[in-house]
Amino acid sequence: MPPDPNMYALRLELARLRAERGWSYDQLAERSALSRRTLIEIEQGRSIGTLSTWHALAHAFGVGVATLTDALCAGHEPPAPSSH
Secondary structure: OOOOOHHHHHHHHHHHEEEEEEEOHHHHHHHHHHHHHHHHHHHHHOOOOOOOEEEEHHHOOOHHHHHHHHHHOOOOOOOOOOOO
């Protein structure tokens, strides 16, 4: 059974990228086409968003989705690549 994803680290990564760019919630909302409320709820841990949400955020930040979602494995070893 895989370990639980580190949702706290995922929220921190979102906040870090937003702060690194000096963007307000409104600015990120404009760049991602997501609502300000959605962004706040994700950063505050009241929502996890959908894959489409994280895809939009990755595009807004100009990074790959993996850059955002790698934080899910913080605190444990990510799975090894499959040999299939």
